[in-house]
Amino acid sequence: MDLKTLCIHGCGTKYDTTGAISVPIFQSATFAHPGVGKSTGFDYSRQQNPTREYLEKTVAALECGSDALAFSTGMAAETALMELFSPGDHIIASDDLYGGSHRLFRHISEKNGITVDFVNTSDAAGIESHILPHTKAVFIETPTNPMMQVTDIAAVAEITKRHGLLLIVDNTFLTPYFQQPLKLGADIVLHSGTKYLGGHNDTLAGFIVVSDALLSEKLRCISKTTGACLSPFDSWLLIRGIKTLAIRMEQQQKNTIKIADWLCSHHKIKAVHYPGLRSHPGYSISKKQATGFGAMISFETDSENTAVQILERVEIIQYAESLGGVESLITYPMLQTHADIPKEEREAKGINERLLRLSVGLESADDLIADLKHALDEA
Numbered sequence: 001m002d003l004k005t006l007c008i009h010g011c012g013t014k015y016d017t018t019g020a021i022s023v024p025i026f027q028s029a030t031f032a033h034p035g036v037g038k039s040t041g042f043d044y045s046r047q048q049n050p051t052r053e054y055l056e057k058t059v060a061a062l063e064c065g066s067d068a069l070a071f072s073t074g075m076a077a078e079t080a081l082m083e084l085f086s087p088g089d090h091i092i093a094s095d096d097l098y099g100g101s102h103r104l105f106r107h108i109s110e111k112n113g114i115t116v117d118f119v120n121t122s123d124a125a126g127i128e129s130h131i132l133p134h135t136k137a138v139f140i141e142t143p144t145n146p147m148m149q150v151t152d153i154a155a156v157a158e159i160t161k162r163h164g165l166l167l168i169v170d171n172t173f174l175t176p177y178f179q180q181p182l183k184l185g186a187d188i189v190l191h192s193g194t195k196y197l198g199g200h201n202d203t204l205a206g207f208i209v210v211s212d213a214l215l216s217e218k219l220r221c222i223s224k225t226t227g228a229c230l231s232p233f234d235s236w237l238l239i240r241g242i243k244t245l246a247i248r249m250e251q252q253q254k255n256t257i258k259i260a261d262w263l264c265s266h267h268k269i270k271a272v273h274y275p276g277l278r279s280h281p282g283y284s285i286s287k288k289q290a291t292g293f294g295a296m297i298s299f300e301t302d303s304e305n306t307a308v309q310i311l312e313r314v315e316i317i318q319y320a321e322s323l324g325g326v327e328s329l330i331t332y333p334m335l336q337t338h339a340d341i342p343k344e345e346r347e348a349k350g351i352n353e354r355l356l357r358l359s360v361g362l363e364s365a366d367d368l369i370a371d372l373k374h375a376l377d378e379a
């Protein structure tokens with residue numbers, strides 16, 4: 001089935017007999033048993049809930065996985081994922097990651113005895129030299145946040161398979177509509193469902209998707225034990241958001257291409273990072289492994305002053321954390337998403353006082369460009 005149809009009709013499972021077109025919100029903490037030792041398949045909502053199950057099956061189908069688990073946030077999903085590892089284990093991660101992932105590894109995982117090395121995974125071959133006897137996984141984000149570096153998923157999968165490591169891909173930026181890492185050899189896909197899957201800046205969610213039965217069993221046990229599951233109502237919001245995922249991704253990408261081209265031509269913009277630009281170093285790998293480039297751009301202004309003035313003068317675009325929704329949002333990675341990363345490390349990656357990140361929404365591209373022009377020309 002085409003992804004466009006799958007987004008709208010989901011996994012197709014019916015949980016009620018009324019013919020309701022919209023999946024009901026089963027707002028129940030617990031479920032009665034038909035007899036001693038018997039179950040309807042639903043016992044307690046931390047473990048299973050029909051609304052959440054419908055969503056999980058839908059996300060698993062979109063990512064070509066066998067199972068998906070829905071969590072209350074992307075970080076809750078990542079925290080549960082880290083429970084697969086034990087003290088003494090070592091993980092190799094992209095050196096340009098979502099700030100929260102970096103903080104989780106540095107401040108929680110390391111305290112729990114798991115060591116993490118941050119390396120430039122856009123150089124896939126370079127990963128091999130960082131593998132230690134106790135390395136268990138490679139964790140990548142592609143494109144990365146905020147520098148939009150692209151990692152060759154299949155090339156990394158070849159290395160992780162050869163060394164018996166798990167390959168984990170945070171697929172938040174492109175979503176399964178544009179990129180399906182499990183098909184490229186990844187073992188685990190991670191999502192902040194708060195972003196494009198939800199799509200409306202109105203709810204938080206996270207997902208882990210796998211295609212291996214043993215991994216699914218381990219993660220189900222972790223999830224029911226640690227308990228950060230997605231609520232029935234938020235599950236329903238995600239089901240509703242996903243219905244328009246395809247059309248949103250297409251249109252937001254179209255807007256982004258227009259805006260990226262416009263930014264490239266402005267004299268106060270010194271660099272534009274968007275994998276859809278032919279000049280981007282990840283352009284050809286993106287073409288090979290994804291069907292789209294997404295709708296995230298970062299760009300460098302000529303001065304700190306210009307960056308600050310853009311943030312203060314945009315009117316349609318809003319200065320706020322997060323991304324992937326219908327509303328365009330602009331962030332200052334240095335002060336917001338990446339504030340906890342040590343200064344030298346941050347600056348070495350190009351996350352400086354001149355860098356802004358733009359999540360392009362569904363407004364008219366012309367209005368968005370006019371908004372940026374107004375903010376820049378006065379700057």
Ligand SMILES: *Cc1c(COP(=O)(O)O)cnc(C)c1O
Pocket residue numbers: 073074075076098100101141145170172173191192193194195204205206
């Ligand atoms: C937002 C984000 C997360 C964290 O997700 P939350 O839903 O905010 O907890 C993880 N990875 C990426 C790439 C993100 O953008």
